Amino acid sequence: MTNAEIIATDPGWITLVKGLLIFAVCVLATLMSVWGERRLVARMQQRMGPNRVGPFGLIQALADGVKLALKEDLIPKAADRIVFVVAPIISVTTCFMAFAVIPLSGPVNLFGYETVMQMTDIPVGVLYVFAIASIGVYGIVLAGWSSGSTYPLLGGLRSSAQVISYEIAMGLSLVAVFIYAGSMSTAEIVSAQSQWWFCVTLFPSFVIFAISMVGETNRAPFDFAEAEGELVGGFHTEYSSLKFALFFLAEYVNIVAVSALATTLFFGGYRALPGLGFTESWLGGWFTVFWFLAKVVFFFFIFVWLRGTLPRLRYDQFMKFGWKVLIPFSLIWILIVSTLRVLSQQGAPRSVLIGFSFGIVLLVLAGSSLFESSKKRRAQEDELGEVAVPSFPVPAIPGKINKNRAEQLNG
Amino acid sequence: MDNPLTPRSNDLGLTAAAKANTPIESQEAKTFAKQLQGFWVTFKTIFKKPNTVQYPEEREPTAERFHGRHQLNRYDDGLEKCIGCELCAWACPADAILVEGETNTDDERYSPGERYGKVYQINYLRCVFCGLCIEACPTRALTMTNEYELADESRAKLIFEKEDLLAPLKSGMLQPPHPMVPGTTHIDYYRGDITGGSNG
Numbered sequence: 260m261t262n263a264e265i266i267a268t269d270p271g272w273i274t275l276v277k278g279l280l281i282f283a284v285c286v287l288a289t290l291m292s293v294w295g296e297r298r299l300v301a302r303m304q305q306r307m308g309p310n311r312v313g314p315f316g317l318i319q320a321l322a323d324g325v326k327l328a329l330k331e332d333l334i335p336k337a338a339d340r341i342v343f344v345v346a347p348i349i350s351v352t353t354c355f356m357a358f359a360v361i362p363l364s365g366p367v368n369l370f371g372y373e374t375v376m377q378m379t380d381i382p383v384g385v386l387y388v389f390a391i392a393s394i395g396v397y398g399i400v401l402a403g404w405s406s407g408s409t410y411p412l413l414g415g416l417r418s419s420a421q422v423i424s425y426e427i428a429m430g431l432s433l434v435a436v437f438i439y440a441g442s443m444s445t446a447e448i449v450s451a452q453s454q455w456w457f458c459v460t461l462f463p464s465f466v467i468f469a470i471s472m473v474g475e476t477n478r479a480p481f482d483f484a485e486a487e488g489e490l491v492g493g494f495h496t497e498y499s500s501l502k503f504a505l506f507f508l509a510e511y512v513n514i515v516a517v518s519a520l521a522t523t524l525f526f527g528g529y530r531a532l533p534g535l536g537f538t539e540s541w542l543g544g545w546f547t548v549f550w551f552l553a554k555v556v557f558f559f560f561i562f563v564w565l566r567g568t569l570p571r572l573r574y575d576q577f578m579k580f581g582w583k584v585l586i587p588f589s590l591i592w593i594l595i596v597s598t599l600r601v602l603s604q605q606g607a608p609r610s611v612l613i614g615f616s617f618g619i620v621l622l623v624l625a626g627s628s629l630f631e632s633s634k635k636r637r638a639q640e641d642e643l644g645e646v647a648v649p650s651f652p653v654p655a656i657p658g659k660i661n662k663n664r665a666e667q668l669n670g
Numbered sequence: 671m672d673n674p675l676t677p678r679s680n681d682l683g684l685t686a687a688a689k690a691n692t693p694i695e696s697q698e699a700k701t702f703a704k705q706l707q708g709f710w711v712t713f714k715t716i717f718k719k720p721n722t723v724q725y726p727e728e729r730e731p732t733a734e735r736f737h738g739r740h741q742l743n744r745y746d747d748g749l750e751k752c753i754g755c756e757l758c759a760w761a762c763p764a765d766a767i768l769v770e771g772e773t774n775t776d777d778e779r780y781s782p783g784e785r786y787g788k789v790y791q792i793n794y795l796r797c798v799f800c801g802l803c804i805e806a807c808p809t810r811a812l813t814m815t816n817e818y819e820l821a822d823e824s825r826a827k828l829i830f831e832k833e834d835l836l837a838p839l840k841s842g843m844l845q846p847p848h849p850m851v852p853g854t855t856h857i858d859y860y861r862g863d864i865t866g867g868s869n870g
Contacts, residue, residue, distance in 0.1 A: 303712040307722040568712045 262362060262446030263380040265373065273369060277378050281358045288555075289511040293320035296563045303567035324504055332500035337407030346405060347498065347505035350398025354512040356391045360384040361519045362446050363551050364529050367544040376548065377446065384445040385433060388520055389426065392475065396422045398509065399477075403494040414493025417483045417574065424581040425474035425481075431589035432467035435596040436524050449528035456533075458525035463592045465525045467585055469561075472517045474581065477510070478562055480569035481577060518558035519551075526554045595619055731816075737799040738817040740792055742836045743810065745864050747851055748843035750780050750836070751811030754787035761806035766796035778847040783856035787811075790832035794820050809860070 269277075294309065294317060301308030309316035334343055363376035381387060396419055403415015437443055439461065440451035448457075458465040474481040483493075490496070495506045522528060529547035531538045539547050572580075602612055723730055732738065743751045754771025772788035780786035804812055822828050839845060850856070851864055858864060 299716070302716040302720065305715055305718055305721050307720045307724075564709065564712065568708045 261380075261450075262375050262377055263382075263444065265366065265375050266377060266380050269372065269374055273372055273374060274378060276369070277374075277376065278359075280376075281363075281378060282355060285355055285358060285512050285515065286508070288515045289508050290318075290320040290324075292511050292515060292559055293323075293507075294318075295559070296566075299560070299563045300567045303564075327504040327507075328501050330500040332502065333497075335407055335497050338497065339405040339407065342401050342405035343497075344502070346398050346402035347502045347509070348398075349401065350395055350509040351505045351512070353391050353395035353398065354509050354516055357388045357516040358519065360387055360445050361516075361523055362449055362528055363548055365539055365544050365547040367547075375446070380444055380446045383443045385437075385443045385448070385520075385524070388445075388516075389430060392513075392516075393422070393426065395509070395513070398506075399494050402498065402506070406494075406497040408497055410490045410492070411494050411496045414483075414490045414496070417490075418477060418494060420578070421474055421477065421481065421483060421581075424578060425471040425585075428467055428581060428585035428589055429471035429475060431586065431593060432464045432471065433524065434589075434593050435461045435464040438593075438596055438600050445523050445528075448524055449530065452527040452530065456525060456527045461525070461596070463588075464596075467589050467592070468521060468525065471581075471585060472521060473562070473565060474577070476513045476517050476562075478514065479566035480571050482571060483574055483577065514559065514562055515555060518555045518562070521558050522551060522554040526557075528554075732818065734816075736814075736816045736818070737801050738815045739794075739820060739830075740803070740835055741813055741815050742787075742790060742832065743813060744837050744839070744843060745782070745859055746840075746842065747864055748839055748848070749782055749846055749850065749859070750786060751809045752787040752790065753781055753783055753809055753811070754785045755808060757806040757808060758803035758812050761802040762797075763800060763802060764796045764798050766793045766798075767791070767803060768793075776849065779849055780846045782850050782859035787832065790835060792830050792835060794828040794830060795825060 297319070298308035298316070309319035312319045312322045334340060359378040360381060361377065362380070366373060366375055368374075369376075399418045399422075400415045403411040403413070403418070406412070436448060436457055439457065440448040442448060442451070451457075477483070483490075492498075495503055498506060529551040530536075531547070531550050538550070599612060599615065602615065745751060752769075754769055756769045756771065759765075759767040759769045768789065768791040769787050770789035771785045774780060774784060774786050799814075801814060804814055807813075820828070850859070854864060
């Protein structure tokens with residue numbers, strides 16, 4: 260039985276229970292991840308992080324939430340009141356909705372019903388996640404626009420540009436997954452990974468997805484929408500109290516959601532690590548939830564690690580990277596993957612497939628070495644060639660002093 | 671030179687560097703693998719002992735000459751060193767000190783010599799702990815302690831009065847007002863010849 264068939268037999272109240280569970284898990288995951296992130300980043304900077312409220316500071320995030328809720332809720336005079344209130348709600352609801360199609364476990368027994376921990380399984384599940392994520396951007400854009408202030412506006416605009424450019428790369432990276440899984444349903448994609456996880460077989464796709472998911476969630480090093488040094492608080496500068504808390508919640512649920520998506524699409528979802536397949540039947544199948552969560556935590560760790568290590572990119576570099584590197588690269592990768600797929604489906608012998616892959620590798624190597632040598636030649640030309648002396652005084656450019664000019668300067 | 675506008679001095683020694691063929695390290699010179707080293711640094715640091723001092727529970731001593739709360743010192747018999755000269759108040763760049771002097775009488779003597787500080791206030795909302803008042807004090811009456819926990823919940827509480835600032839009485843000291851040690855003058859006090867307590 261496929262997941263869709265199992266879910267179809269669920270009575271309504273089981274669906275309701277699942278929805279509640281997902282909501283509770285998301286909120287709890289947010290609280291824990293805020294704490295976990297602060298502790299981890301602190302350790303990376305040789306600090307301790309929050310350790311006051313509760314054991315190991317575990318309920319620090321909860322205390323902060325209570326504090327936020329009790330604070331004065333300001334709406335600026337210049338703000339568009341309705342949109343200003345709606346924006347955080349859009350942000351937070353959409354990121355919860357993405358979880359509806361993520362399978363959290365294999366077949367389990369929930370209150371006497373044989374089911375799976377997945378609210379619904381639709382044939383275009385992954386597309387649904389993307390659609391929802393795109394609506395989530397409206398929350399940020401509208402928040403920026405409705406604040407009636409400059410920095411939030413810039414933050415909102417940046418965010419929209421960012422998400423649009425990185426969603427293309429992200430979507431393209433998934434095409435290879437769809438081709439290999441033969442479906443867009445999340446449950447189908449998980450079961451297609453019973454042999455090899457897609458992060459191994461479709462490694463380039465995974466790399467592109469991993470990069471663009473950081474861009475998609477507005478996280479460091481791509482956190483332009485709320486770049487403190489540049490835009491104060493970005494889109495949520497004017498927000499306070501519960502509305503700010505909602506944005507905060509949305510950000511972290513988003514991280515968990517994207518990690519869950521990455522787990523589902525590339526890390527075999529709720530399936531155990533290779534060689535530990537026997538654990539999948541432990542606790543009546545509930546142990547699969549542990550595997551799922553472990554993988555999500557792994558991705559979350561990567562998010563925190565990135566934040567702890569990398570400085571923020573410059574905005575134009577980020578855009579250049581998205582449009583000129585990630586998108587062309589994923590297009591070429593899709594071309595290769597689909598060619599291979601068609602070849603193997605039409606019964607081409609193994610030698611042809613291997614030869615084709617080998618040829619691609621050779622082409623890539625040749626291309627990159629050509630690129631390197633041309634770069635070197637250009638650098639040499641820069642060093643030796645005549646550089647036109649402008650008719651106005653210019654500051655010296657480090658490392659680019661031209662020899663003739665040097666002689667000229669020294670008389 | 672064809673362009674008289676081109677300044678000679680703005681090349682920051684780069685010409686010399688180019689002549690000596692010194693390679694100038696550029697951003698492009700760093701390989702991808704080298705850029706990844708940062709990840710190892712942060713990962714390694716996770717397992718290091720944090721530098722944090724858990725402050726209210728754990729206190730580290732301050733530097734020996736840390737500028738903390740002020741103290742008004744006494745001579746060994748308990749008489750105050752402050753002569754109410756207001757030099758500290760005049761030296762204060764933040765105008766944090768208020769002194770009102772008063773004349774000592776034979777019945778009511780707080781310090782050796784002519785005058786004593788009747789009112790002595792330091793406003794810790796203004797004080798910048800620069801120590802100029804300590805430098806200005808001619809009798810070493812005003813010094814600073816290492817105490818730094820000066821937070822409080824009202825403005826009034828942060829204006830310290832004379833009794834808050836006075837050094838506590840040690841054994842052998844007598845609470846002023848009381849006369850000088852018999853047979854001595856203020857000169858002996860200033861020279862530091864008074865070592866014991868007075869009995870009268």
